[in-house]
Amino acid sequence: MHTTRWQRYGRERTPHHMTNRRPWLRRASVTAVSAAALVALAAPAEAATASAAPTAATAATTAAAADVDYDTWQADCRAVMDEALPYLQQRIADTRPGEKQAIVLDIDNTALETDFGFSYPQPANKPVLEAARYAQEHGVAVFFVTARPGIIHAPTEYNLDRVGYESAGLYVRGFSDLFRDVAEYKTAQRVDIESKGYTIIANIGNSPTDLSGGHAERTFKLPDYDGQLS
Numbered sequence: 070m071h072t073t074r075w076q077r078y079g080r081e082r083t084p085h086h087m088t089n090r091r092p093w094l095r096r097a098s099v100t101a102v103s104a105a106a107l108v109a110l111a112a113p114a115e116a117a118t119a120s121a122a123p124t125a126a127t128a129a130t131t132a133a134a135a136d137v138d139y140d141t142w143q144a145d146c147r148a149v150m151d152e153a154l155p156y157l158q159q160r161i162a163d164t165r166p167g168e169k170q171a172i173v174l175d176i177d178n179t180a181l182e183t184d185f186g187f188s189y190p191q192p193a194n195k196p197v198l199e200a201a202r203y204a205q206e207h208g209v210a211v212f213f214v215t216a217r218p219g220i221i222h223a224p225t226e227y228n229l230d231r232v233g234y235e236s237a238g239l240y241v242r243g244f245s246d247l248f249r250d251v252a253e254y255k256t257a258q259r260v261d262i263e264s265k266g267y268t269i270i271a272n273i274g275n276s277p278t279d280l281s282g283g284h285a286e287r288t289f290k291l292p293d294y295d296g297q298l299s
């Protein structure tokens with residue numbers, strides 16, 4: 070059944086240059102189902118359980134009904150990363166003796182173009198990839214902390230690698246984490262990264278729950294348009 074869904078997405082997928090005037094509502098509804106389908110693809114038997122959590126967010130998305138097009142989203146991401154990259158360059162240049170630096174990235178609508186991609190693998194969010202590449206090339210470990218469930222760990226890892234990220238570690242939510250507060254879960258993963266001896270010089274995400282809770286020298290907030298982008 071999930072194969073049929075993917076085939077349907079294939080027909081509904083629209084190139085970015087054609088999406089500018091598409092109503093947000095239509096795109097949001099496709100995206101919500103798309104996320105569920107990715108879960109179904111990985112493990113159909115567990116799909117119902119794993120997709121239960123995002124339901125409330127989906128309802129909020131539909132209610133807000135903003136019209137955010139791809140170019141606006143990219144410009145907004147670029148503006149944030151235009152501040153993040155010079156900071157990273159300076160902070161990396163100022164590495165202290167013996168310091169192991171790390172950055173932490175959220176995945177959906179941060180590292181990847183989740184709500185604008187409609188394909189697998191999902192494309193990288195280019196302004197974020199550029200900063201990650203700079204970090205990678207200068208010996209900084211790039212960790213990914215996502216609310217995605219553990220059953221899609223493998224396809225997520227493949228996706229990140231395929232589009233150019235060199236992951237030092239991918240944290241996904243285990244079964245018990247699915248019932249845990251997302252901000253608390255994500256903070257706990259940063260504590261775990263620190264416990265391995267890393268200094269987290271930047272934490273980049275698009276939801277408030279990606280960034281609250283400390284355990285990073287700086288945070289950079291990409292747009293979520295009041296919770297419309299996961």
Ligand SMILES: [Mg+2]
Pocket residue numbers: 175176177178179274275276298299
């Ligand atoms: Mg996100």
